[in-house]
Amino acid sequence: MVVRDEARKMKLAAPHMAAASMEMRNSALAKIIEVLEENREAIFRENALDVQAAEENGVAQATVKRLKFDENKLRDAIAGIRQMIGLEDPVGKVTLERELDEGLVLKRVTVPIGVIGVIFEARPDALIQISSLCIKSGNCAILKGGKETARTNRILFSLVHSAAVAAGLPESCLLQVELHNEIDELLKCQGDVDLLIPRGSNKFVQYIMDNTNIPVMGHAAGICHTYLDEKADLAKSVPVIVDAKTQYPAVCNATETLLVNRKIAEKALPVVLQALTEKGVKLRGTKEVAELMSAWQAAGKLGNADNAAAYEVEIMGEDDFATEYTDLIISLKLVDNVAEAADHINKFGSHHTDCILTEDDEAAEYFLQMVDSAGVYRNCSTRFADGFRYGFGAEVGVSTGKLHARGPVGLEGLVTYKYRLIGNGQLVGDYVSGKKQFHHRDL
Amino acid sequence: MVVRDEARKMKLAAPHMAAASMEMRNSALAKIIEVLEENREAIFRENALDVQAAEENGVAQATVKRLKFDENKLRDAIAGIRQMIGLEDPVGKVTLERELDEGLVLKRVTVPIGVIGVIFEARPDALIQISSLCIKSGNCAILKGGKETARTNRILFSLVHSAAVAAGLPESCLLQVELHNEIDELLKCQGDVDLLIPRGSNKFVQYIMDNTNIPVMGHAAGICHTYLDEKADLAKSVPVIVDAKTQYPAVCNATETLLVNRKIAEKALPVVLQALTEKGVKLRGTKEVAELMSAWQAAGKLGNADNAAAYEVEIMGEDDFATEYTDLIISLKLVDNVAEAADHINKFGSHHTDCILTEDDEAAEYFLQMVDSAGVYRNCSTRFADGFRYGFGAEVGVSTGKLHARGPVGLEGLVTYKYRLIGNGQLVGDYVSGKKQFHHRDL
Numbered sequence: 001m002v003v004r005d006e007a008r009k010m011k012l013a014a015p016h017m018a019a020a021s022m023e024m025r026n027s028a029l030a031k032i033i034e035v036l037e038e039n040r041e042a043i044f045r046e047n048a049l050d051v052q053a054a055e056e057n058g059v060a061q062a063t064v065k066r067l068k069f070d071e072n073k074l075r076d077a078i079a080g081i082r083q084m085i086g087l088e089d090p091v092g093k094v095t096l097e098r099e100l101d102e103g104l105v106l107k108r109v110t111v112p113i114g115v116i117g118v119i120f121e122a123r124p125d126a127l128i129q130i131s132s133l134c135i136k137s138g139n140c141a142i143l144k145g146g147k148e149t150a151r152t153n154r155i156l157f158s159l160v161h162s163a164a165v166a167a168g169l170p171e172s173c174l175l176q177v178e179l180h181n182e183i184d185e186l187l188k189c190q191g192d193v194d195l196l197i198p199r200g201s202n203k204f205v206q207y208i209m210d211n212t213n214i215p216v217m218g219h220a221a222g223i224c225h226t227y228l229d230e231k232a233d234l235a236k237s238v239p240v241i242v243d244a245k246t247q248y249p250a251v252c253n254a255t256e257t258l259l260v261n262r263k264i265a266e267k268a269l270p271v272v273l274q275a276l277t278e279k280g281v282k283l284r285g286t287k288e289v290a291e292l293m294s295a296w297q298a299a300g301k302l303g304n305a306d307n308a309a310a311y312e313v314e315i316m317g318e319d320d321f322a323t324e325y326t327d328l329i330i331s332l333k334l335v336d337n338v339a340e341a342a343d344h345i346n347k348f349g350s351h352h353t354d355c356i357l358t359e360d361d362e363a364a365e366y367f368l369q370m371v372d373s374a375g376v377y378r379n380c381s382t383r384f385a386d387g388f389r390y391g392f393g394a395e396v397g398v399s400t401g402k403l404h405a406r407g408p409v410g411l412e413g414l415v416t417y418k419y420r421l422i423g424n425g426q427l428v429g430d431y432v433s434g435k436k437q438f439h440h441r442d443l
Numbered sequence: 444m445v446v447r448d449e450a451r452k453m454k455l456a457a458p459h460m461a462a463a464s465m466e467m468r469n470s471a472l473a474k475i476i477e478v479l480e481e482n483r484e485a486i487f488r489e490n491a492l493d494v495q496a497a498e499e500n501g502v503a504q505a506t507v508k509r510l511k512f513d514e515n516k517l518r519d520a521i522a523g524i525r526q527m528i529g530l531e532d533p534v535g536k537v538t539l540e541r542e543l544d545e546g547l548v549l550k551r552v553t554v555p556i557g558v559i560g561v562i563f564e565a566r567p568d569a570l571i572q573i574s575s576l577c578i579k580s581g582n583c584a585i586l587k588g589g590k591e592t593a594r595t596n597r598i599l600f601s602l603v604h605s606a607a608v609a610a611g612l613p614e615s616c617l618l619q620v621e622l623h624n625e626i627d628e629l630l631k632c633q634g635d636v637d638l639l640i641p642r643g644s645n646k647f648v649q650y651i652m653d654n655t656n657i658p659v660m661g662h663a664a665g666i667c668h669t670y671l672d673e674k675a676d677l678a679k680s681v682p683v684i685v686d687a688k689t690q691y692p693a694v695c696n697a698t699e700t701l702l703v704n705r706k707i708a709e710k711a712l713p714v715v716l717q718a719l720t721e722k723g724v725k726l727r728g729t730k731e732v733a734e735l736m737s738a739w740q741a742a743g744k745l746g747n748a749d750n751a752a753a754y755e756v757e758i759m760g761e762d763d764f765a766t767e768y769t770d771l772i773i774s775l776k777l778v779d780n781v782a783e784a785a786d787h788i789n790k791f792g793s794h795h796t797d798c799i800l801t802e803d804d805e806a807a808e809y810f811l812q813m814v815d816s817a818g819v820y821r822n823c824s825t826r827f828a829d830g831f832r833y834g835f836g837a838e839v840g841v842s843t844g845k846l847h848a849r850g851p852v853g854l855e856g857l858v859t860y861k862y863r864l865i866g867n868g869q870l871v872g873d874y875v876s877g878k879k880q881f882h883h884r885d886l
Contacts, residue, residue, distance in 0.1 A: 015789065015813040098834055104823060106833060113845050114815065194845050209656065215846045236868035243870035346458065368863050370458040372557065380547060380866030390549060391541055391883035402556050402637050402859045403658045404846040416845040420811050423823030425679035427686035440834035
C-alpha cells in the first residue's frame, strides 16, 4: 500500500464524510455494536492468538494482561459506543452569528477537522474507541495500532469499517495501516492528513513531533506534580498523594514529583513517606531531603527500623526533576512557598496536570493562576486528568500543547470551524470608500 | 542579544503577565494612546527617515506609500486601540463548569497562550496593532518588524513598552528583535515560545513553517476562488467578481481563480471578462476558455476590436491553478457543476476563502458544506475575509490551518484554556473500585 495515495483518496472523501448526517453517523455506531456482538467468538479467537504470540515472545506478564480482549472488555467497549451515540453532535454548532451589515450575515459553524492519523499503543479496545470518536465527529481516520495486537486489530478494523460503509459512510472513511515503516510514509502526508495523534512512549511521540510538518496533538511526557502546602490538611492530603503516585503509576497523569513546603516538612514528610514506602514507592530527592531523612531515622522518628532501607533517599540533581518515571518512584524537594512551587513546576514540568494540597484559599488561587498546565488541581489526585472522568465520553489522547485542545481531548477537540458569509452582492469597495458601513450586530 | 535567553526570561514572566487584571491591561492600552499622542512629532520624524531611506534605496513607489506613518494613520491606530479597550476580556471566561461528583468541580477557563513571536511586514501601524492585541489578551510578545520601517518600529516599540511597564505590566512583557538572523534564533526557542505568527510573502511563511518545531499560525498562500454558478444573477455577480479580483489585488483574500459553469459560459464570460479587462486584469485559462474567447472575438461577440489584445487568454496547465498572483491576473476554468467546482477548489486552493455566486439554494448549500476552507461565501466578495470586517476589532493574521484558529484571528485566537479541578481529598482509586461514582452534572 502506498500511504500517500490512500491519504489523498481519503482527503477527497473527507468533505463527504463531513457532510454525513448525525443519523447516519449514529447508525454506523449502532451497526458497529451489532457486528461486534455477532462476531465476539471470532474476535476472542484472534485475540487469543495475539496473546499466545506475546507469551511465546516473552512479553512481560503485565503487558500480556493489557493485550487480552475478553467478555468484560467487549462489554465496556460496547457501553462506550452506546454512550457516544447519546452524546450531542459536535458538528454543525453555530458558535457565532453576526450581521455585518444589512443582508450580510456571518456564521461560525463547527466542522470536522478532516483526515486524522492516530497511532496508538497495543490495547485491543483502543481501535474501537478511536474509530468511534472519529465517526461520531465526522472525521476520516488512518489507524495504526501496536503490533502486539495485530490480529485483534485486523478483525476489529474489518468489522468496524464494514459496519460504517453499510451505514452509508464513504468507503474511504477509515483506513488501517499495519506496517511500522508505513508510519514514516504517513508523516509525509502533509496537505492530505490534517492532524496526527500519536500515543505511546515519550520517545515515540517525540520522534513523531520531530519528523513531520503535520500538526501533532498529544504529549511526549507527563511529569505531574503534587505540592503539599504549609496549610495542607494532612489527613486529607496523604491519601491523595498515595493515590496520585500509586493508583496506576504507569500512566501519564500519575504524580512524579512531590514538592513539600519547608515549614511543614518535619511534621508531614515522615507520615507521607511512610504511606508511600508502604506501597513500595522508591524515594529520590534533593540532598536536603536525603539528609533530613537520615537524621530523622537516626533519631527514631520514622517508626520501626525494619524498613530502614525503604526510607533511603537517592540524591538527585536539579535537572533530574524533569524525569517521568511511570513507575513506583517519586522525586522529592522542599520549597519555601507556593511561588517557589509554581516556578519549579513551570520549569521542570510538562504542563500536563499539577495539584496543590492546601486549606489556604489565597495560596490555592495563586497556584491555579500561576501554574501553566492543562490541568491545575486543588485537593484531589492528579489521576483525575482523563476524558472519561471529565465526562467527555471518551478521549483520543491528552494534549500538553497549548493550541487547539489542551488536556484530555474528546469530541470537541476533533472539530474545527468554518466561517459562512451570506450576502446578496456586497462589495468591499463600498465599505472602503465609505459608501456603506458595517454595523456588526450579533444575532 | 541572545534571543534564547530573552525568550526564557519572557517565559518565566508569562504567568505574571497572564495574571495581570483587565484593568491593568486596559490602562496599559490607555497609556499607549497617551504616549503616541505626546510623541507624534518624534514618530513622524523617525518615519520620514525610513521613507527617505527607502526612496534612496529605490524601493517601489507603491511600497514606499505603505511605509508612511502620518496623522491619518496615527488617528486610525489610536482609534483601533480605543476600540480594543472597549472589547470584552478574552481571558478568564468559563467555558465549561461541571460537578464530576459531590464536591469535585471542574471548570474550563480561558487563559493567554503565553509567549507569542510575531514576525510582520514593513507597515508602521502593524507594531501598534499586534502589541495591543497581545497586551489585551495577556500574552507576552516578541516582535520582529520589516527592516524598511526599522526606525519607526524602534521608537514605537520603546513608547509602547514603556507605557506597558508604567501601567504595571512585567518588564519582559514585550521584546523587540531587530536583526534578521535573530529570526533563526527565535525559531529554535521551542519550550519558551508557545506560538509563532509569521506574516509576509508565501516563501517567507513557508520557510518559518519548515524550520521550527514551535506551532505556527498563519497562511503561506491565499488562493481564493469565485465560482459563477449556472443560476447566478449576472447583474449582482459581475461587480462582486470585479471587487474580489481588483479592489486590492495584492492581498491574500483577493480572488485568483474564476470558475464558470459551462452552461452559462457563453452568456456570462463575455460580460465578466469585459468588466475585468476594463480594470486591467490579464487573463489566463484552460485551452477551452482560450479557444472560446478566440471564437467569440472572431464572431464579434466581445464588443469593439480596440482591446482585442486585452481579451487574449494565456493558456495554462492544470497544476498552474495552484498559483497565487497577488496581482491583476486571473485564472479561468469552466466546470460542469458545483460539485466539480468544489473538487477543484479543494484540490488547488489554499483553504482560505472561496465564494459561490448563485440564486440556487441547493447549489449554495452544497458549496458551503463541501468546500473545505476557512471562509465559504455566497454572493459577496472574497475580500470580506478580514478581522475588522468580521467585527473582531483587529486581527493578528489569517490562518489557513485547521487547528486552534481558522480564518481571521483576533483576540479569541490568542487565548487557550486550562482545566481547574477543585476537590476536597477525592481519590481516583475510589472511582475505579466502584466505591464512588461520577455524576457529571453541568453547573
